[in-house]
Structure formats: structure tokens, C-alpha cells
Amino acid sequence: MNVIWAIASVVLKEMIRRKDFYVLFVITALITLVMGSVNIFNDKSIAGYLKELCLLLIWICSLVIAISTTARQLYAEKENRTIFPLLAKPVSRAQLLLGKFLGCWIASGLALLLFYVFLAVIAGSREHHWPIGSYFTAFVLHWGALAVVVALALLGSIIFAAPSSNMTICFIVAMGIIWIEPHLNTVAVATKGVLGSLMYAIYFIVPRVDWAFSIRELLVFDNPLPGFAVSGGALLFYAGYTALVLTAAWLLFRRRALHT
Amino acid sequence: MHMQPILKIENLRVEYRSKEVGQDTKVALKDLNLSVFPGETFGFLGPNGAGKTTTMNVLLGFVNATSGDAYLFGQNVREPIARQRIGYLPELTYYYKFLTAEELLRFYARIFNIPKNEREKRIDTVLKLVELDHARTRQIKTYSKGMQQRVGLAQALINDPDLLIFDEPTSGLDPIGRMKVREIIQRLKNEGKTVFFSSHELGEVETICDRVGILYQGELKREGRVTDIVSEFNCDLEQAFLRIIGYTPGGATASTPLLHSQAA
Numbered sequence: 001m002n003v004i005w006a007i008a009s010v011v012l013k014e015m016i017r018r019k020d021f022y023v024l025f026v027i028t029a030l031i032t033l034v035m036g037s038v039n040i041f042n043d044k045s046i047a048g049y050l051k052e053l054c055l056l057l058i059w060i061c062s063l064v065i066a067i068s069t070t071a072r073q074l075y076a077e078k079e080n081r082t083i084f085p086l087l088a089k090p091v092s093r094a095q096l097l098l099g100k101f102l103g104c105w106i107a108s109g110l111a112l113l114l115f116y117v118f119l120a121v122i123a124g125s126r127e128h129h130w131p132i133g134s135y136f137t138a139f140v141l142h143w144g145a146l147a148v149v150v151a152l153a154l155l156g157s158i159i160f161a162a163p164s165s166n167m168t169i170c171f172i173v174a175m176g177i178i179w180i181e182p183h184l185n186t187v188a189v190a191t192k193g194v195l196g197s198l199m200y201a202i203y204f205i206v207p208r209v210d211w212a213f214s215i216r217e218l219l220v221f222d223n224p225l226p227g228f229a230v231s232g233g234a235l236l237f238y239a240g241y242t243a244l245v246l247t248a249a250w251l252l253f254r255r256r257a258l259h260t
Numbered sequence: 261m262h263m264q265p266i267l268k269i270e271n272l273r274v275e276y277r278s279k280e281v282g283q284d285t286k287v288a289l290k291d292l293n294l295s296v297f298p299g300e301t302f303g304f305l306g307p308n309g310a311g312k313t314t315t316m317n318v319l320l321g322f323v324n325a326t327s328g329d330a331y332l333f334g335q336n337v338r339e340p341i342a343r344q345r346i347g348y349l350p351e352l353t354y355y356y357k358f359l360t361a362e363e364l365l366r367f368y369a370r371i372f373n374i375p376k377n378e379r380e381k382r383i384d385t386v387l388k389l390v391e392l393d394h395a396r397t398r399q400i401k402t403y404s405k406g407m408q409q410r411v412g413l414a415q416a417l418i419n420d421p422d423l424l425i426f427d428e429p430t431s432g433l434d435p436i437g438r439m440k441v442r443e444i445i446q447r448l449k450n451e452g453k454t455v456f457f458s459s460h461e462l463g464e465v466e467t468i469c470d471r472v473g474i475l476y477q478g479e480l481k482r483e484g485r486v487t488d489i490v491s492e493f494n495c496d497l498e499q500a501f502l503r504i505i506g507y508t509p510g511g512a513t514a515s516t517p518l519l520h521s522q523a524a
Contacts, residue, residue, distance in 0.1 A: 006370035010356060017358045081354035085415060088320045088348035088425075089371045092340045258322040 003091055007099025008106060015069060015107040025111065028061045029118055047126050051119070052220040058115045059142070059213060063174050066108040066146045070153035071166040073100045074253075083258060093254050097154065101246060105150045109143045116142075137225045138215045144238040145212035149174050151245035152207075158252045174209060181210045207241045208234075264334070265295035266423050266454050267302075267319070271328035274314050274478075288314040290478040291328065296456050296471075298422070301449050303465040303486070304458040305501060306475035312458040315475070316427055320348060332423065344372070347416035351427045353408035357401035361392055361411050364400060365418050372419040386414040390444065406437035413444055424448060426457035430464065442468065466490070466497040476505040 015021055035050045077083035087096065116139045124130045152173065156166040181203070188199035211234050218225050225231075272292040275285045289311045296302045306312050317323040318330055321337055335342035355364055362383060369379040387393045390410040395403065400411060409429070416424060429445065430438040438461075445468055449455060459465050465472060466486055474482040482489065482504045486497060493500035502509075 002373055003371050006367055010359070010367055013363070014356070014358055080357075081350070081352070082356055084320070084322065084350050084354055085348060085368075085412070086371075087322060088343060088346070088350075089368065089419075090340045090342075090344045091371055095340075255324060257324065258317070 003095045004099045004102060007086075007091075007096060008103035011069075011073065011100060011103025012107055012110075015103075020068075021065065021111065024061055024065060025114060028057055028115060031057055032115075032119055032122055047123065048220050048222075050126075051123050052216065054119050054122070055216045055219065058112070058119060059178075059216070061115065062108060062112050062142065062146060063149060063171065065111050066104065066149050067153045067167055067170045067174070069107055070100070070104040070150045071157055071170060072163045073104060073154070074157040075163045078258070087258070094250050097246060097250055097253060101150060101154055101242075104154070105143075105147050108146045108150060112139060112143055112146065131219075131222065134219055134222075134225050137231055138212075138219050141212040141215050141231060141234060144235045145207075145209045147242045148207040148209060148238050148245065151242045151249070155245050155249040155252070158249055158256070177206055177209045178213045179210075181206055181208065182214070208237065212238075263297050265331075266298050266333060267294070267296040267456055268331040269294040269315070269319075269328070270330070272315070272318060272325050272330055273327045274311075274318060274323065275326045288478055289318075289325075292475075292478075292480055294473055294480065294483065296423075296454060298454055299452050300470045301445070301455040301468055302457070303469035303472040304456060304475065305460075305462070305465065305472055306458075307505065309477075310475040311478040312475055313427065314478075316425060316458065319425065345419070345422045347419065347421035347424045349412050349416040349424070349426045349429050351429075351431050353400075353405070353412050355400050355408070355411060355415070358399060360397050360399055361387065361403075361414065362396040364411065365414060368415050368418045374419065382418060382420070386417045389417065389447075390414045391440070406433055406440070409433055409437060409441065413441065417448075421453070423454045423456065426455065426459075428459055429457060430459065430461055438464075462496075462498040462501055472497070474501060474504050481505060 032054045035054055038046070038050060074083075077086070083096075087093070116135055120130070120132070120135045149170070153166065153170045156170050157163065160166040160169065184199055184203045188196050188203055190196075191199055215225065217223075226234075269292050272289050273287070274289040275287050277285050292311075292315065294315075304312050304315065314323065318325050319332065319337055320343065321340070324338075330337045332342040333345055337343075356367075359367065365383045365386065366379065369382060374382060383396075384393070387396050390413050392407060392410055392414065395407065400408060403411065413429075416426075424445075426445070430441050433441065442464060445455060445457070449468065455468075469486050471483070471485050472489065473480055489500050489504075490497055493503060495503075
């Protein structure tokens with residue numbers, strides 16, 4: 001475990017010392033701040049819509065951070081050749097993958113926490129009520145969904161030849177899941193034959209990142225959030241899916257030749 | 261008493277499958293057998309493309325052998341634990357340049373599970389040994405090439421290894437940098453460490469090494485004590501090396517003009 005934490009801590013240090021994360025955070029913070037202070041005809045419900053836009057922005061930024069941080073990890077290790085002195089030490093490839101995953105996931109979580117705290121402060125100061133529990137549940141589910149995204153990006157970095165193609169494909173897949181997945185079931189029911197079965201298969205195979213995404217709507221309109229059992233079940237699903245994807249990544253990476 | 265080898269290679273064969281359709285596989289190593297014993301400095305020699313780096317890649321677990329096996333301290337190199345007591349210095353400096361030397365060494369020390377109190381002492385010792393104590397809090401990206409190579413040496417020594425694997429440790433360094441690295445290797449040798457290193461600097465090998473192995477086109481052409489090889493051929497190691505690999509001065513290129521005349 002010490003080895004995995006050590007690798008994860010280097011990923012975190014790299015992210016802290018890179019400037020692109022701060023740029024993204026400042027842009028999101030500024031947009032949130034500006035939108036949070038908008039006042040149209042003193043309409044009270046406007047705060048809900050602004051919150052929705054801000055949450056959408058947070059989702060997009062968190063996906064960008066998670067995917068871009070993860071997708072380049074193994075490429076950078078190979079391109080800068082830092083993987084060689086690292087694997088020349090008693091480090092297994094499984095530990096390397098887990099360390100990278102953990103580092104990227106924690107880094108994404110830290111960025112996400114900052115975004116949510118910022119949003120809670122802005123929205124709270126506007127609405128004068130502080131649903132901390134709801135924000136916390138939304139944050140935890142969002143972070144859980146990001147674990148799947150980070151694992152997929154890590155798997156992609158073993159499959160695809162370039163980080164840019166990996167990033168693009170991962171982003172399209174994540175966005176596709178968020179927007180198409182909730183409607184896939186309805187379409188599958190209406191479609192007959194092989195295509196319908198195929199759609200059903202996709203519906204059950206793809207990770208349900210959209211569950212966490214849909215929490216957004218509950219938060220916006222101050223509806224009660226799912227209880228402990230439902231949230232816990234979703235988190236267990238994300239954990240299981242993440243483990244599955246990481247196992248696939250390890251199976252592909254464990255015997256792959258690395259040439260100095 | 262019969263001494264057990266620290267590094268043992270048995271019938272090691274590595275083939276690379278060609279990516280081009282219809283092309284044969286390339287044999288990088290042909291049934292290599294080699295043993296390195298505790299306390300000796302072993303020079304692994306050969307021209308470019310001979311298979312030295314491939315051998316090191318197998319020893320360090322980067323590449324899998326097609327057949328045969330390699331062992332470090334009796335453990336198969338496929339097991340990460342086999343690398344617990346080794347230090348590896350790559351040919352060029354491949355380190356996280358956003359870290360300081362101190363942070364990099366702390367990271368590698370954590371990988372080796374060195375206890376926290378011992379970790380800091382060990383970092384101090386190796387940084388002093390490679391004369392980088394003054395620059396320990398600077399990011400590696402601000403270092404000169406020689407300094408980066410010395411960070412490399414420091415990371416290779418962080419776990420106080422019993423076996424050091426150096427891949428052309430003085431390549432690309434200026435004379436002073438080369439001398440410093442050579443002094444450190446000599447010092448490690450005097451401390452009884454086993455050193456396995458590849459180099460094209462045959463003068464350096466002749467001075468430092470006890471034994472050498474000469475690899476050519478994936479085959480081990482010769483293995484033995486430096487003094488024995490030098491006295492057998494009655495010349496310096498460089499000349500002996502060229503004769504062993506069958507190089508004839510001017511042979512292949514003598515009849516070919518250096519520049520083709522465009523006018524002709």
C-alpha cells in the first residue's frame with residue numbers, strides 16, 4: 001500500500017505544480033461568481049436556474065480535469081521515460097496502475113470539493129439556506145462517478161496510441177453516457193429485433209454515470225436527495241465498475257514490453 | 261566454498277516480432293548465459309544493437325524473455341521483489357523534473373519501504389556522496405546534465421543496494437562529470453558492491469572492471485577477466501574487443517567512396 005500511496009502522492013504533486021488546473025478553477029469560479037450574482041426582475045426562482053448552470057459547468061470541468069489528468073499519466077511516464085527507473089524498483093505494474101488511479105482520483109476529488117464548496121457559498125449567500133447534507137451527498141456521488149471515468153481514461157491510455165485520442169474518446173463516452181444512457185431504455189423497448197437487444201445490452205453494460213449527474217436536478221430544486229441505501233448502492237456499483245475496468249487495464253498492461 | 265551468483269542468466273532468448281507483414285522475427289538475444297558474482301565489477305560490452313540494453317530490459321522486468329530465465333539474488337526477475345536489492349541508473353536522466361532532488365529521493369525511499377527516520381539519513385548520505393547537498397531543494401528541471409546524472413546515481417543508491425546496474429553511466433557527460441561518476445563507481449567497488457554496467461568507454465572498463473562479457477549480434481562472444489583477455493590478445497581492451505567481434509579496420513567500407521559524386 002505504501003508504494004501505491006507514494007505513486008499517488010507524486011501524481012498529486014504534479015497536479016499542484018501544474019498551472020492548467022488553476023486556470024480551469026479560476027475560470028469556473030469566475031463564471032459561478034458572475035452567474036451567482038445575476039438578478040433578473042427580482043425573480044427568486046432564477047437562483048435555481050443559475051445553480052443548474054453552475055452545476056453543469058462543474059460537471060464539465062470535473063470531467064475535463066479527471067480525463068485530462070488521467071489520460072496523460074502513462075504516456076508521460078513512457079515519453080519522459082520516468083517509468084524505467086520506477087519499474088526498476090520493486091514496483092509491480094498493478095501497483096503502478098493503482099497508484100496512478102488513486103492519485104488522479106484524489107486530485108479530481110480535491111478539485112471537485114473546491115468547486116462544490118464555492119458553489120455552496122455562492123448559492124447559500126443568495127438563497128440564505130445551507131443544505132450542507134445535500135451538497136455533500138451530491139459531491140460524494142459525483143466523486144464516485146468520477147472514479148469510473150478515471151479508470152476508463154487509464155484503460156484508454158493503454159489501448160490508444162495518443163493521449164489526445166484517448167481524451168477525446170473518453171470525453172465523448174462520458175458525455176454520451178450522461179445524455180444518452182437515461183433514454184436508451186425507452187428506445188430499446190421501442191426497437192424490435194437484434195438492434196433492440198443490442199441497445200438493451202449497452203444499457204446494462206455501460207457505467208451509470210448519469211445517476212450521479214441526475215442528482216444535480218434534485219439539488220437545483222431543493223428536492224430531497226436519495227437516502228443512504230440508494231446512494232450507498234450507487235457508490236458500490238461505481239466501486240465494482242471501477243475495479244472491473246482497472247482489472248482490464250492491468251490485464252492489458254502487465255505483460256506489455258517497455259523498451260528503453 | 262562455491263559462491264552463488266548475484267545475477268544469473270540462463271539460456272535467455274529474446275525475439276521481437278516484426279510489425280511488417282511477411283518480415284521475420286528479429287532475434288535480439290540468442291541463448292545467453294551469464295553469471296555475476298558478489299563483489300565483482302562486470303563490464304557488459306558490445307557495439308550498438310548487440311543486445312546489451314535488451315539484456316538489461318529483461319533483468320529489470322521491462323521486457324519478457326521468449327525463453328530462458330534470469331535471476332537476481334536467486335529470485336526470478338519476473339517477480340518485483342527481485343529488484344528490492346538493486347540500484348539502476350539508466351543511460352539518460354529520466355526523473356520527475358517537477359520534483360526537487362530531496363523529494364525524488366524521498367519518493368523512491370518510500371517505494372523501498374525505508375522507515376521514515378532512516379529515510380532522511382539515507383537521503384543526506386547519498387546527496388553528500390554525489391555532491392548535490394547544496395541543490396537538494398531545487399527542482400530537477402533546473403539542474404545541468406551532469407547534476408541530473410548525479411541525481412540518477414543518488415536514486416540508484418537510495419536503498420543501499422547490493423547490486424548496481426548501470427546503463428552507460430558516463431555517456432554524454434563532460435570529462436569532469438565522467439570523472440566524478442567513475443570515482444563514485446570506484447568507491448562503490450571498494451565498498452564491496454557488485455556493479456554490472458554497460459559502456460562504450462573501453463578505457464574506463466579496463467580500469468574499473470574485474471570481468472567483462474562481450475556481446476555481438478545477440479551472442480556472448482567472450483566472457484572472462486579483463487587481465488586474461490588483455491594478456492591473451494597482447495593489446496589493450498579496445499583492440500581485443502574489436503578482434504573478438506571480428507572487426508577489420510576499413511574492411512566493410514574501404515571500397516566504398518565516402519561521398520558519391522553528383523556529377524558522375
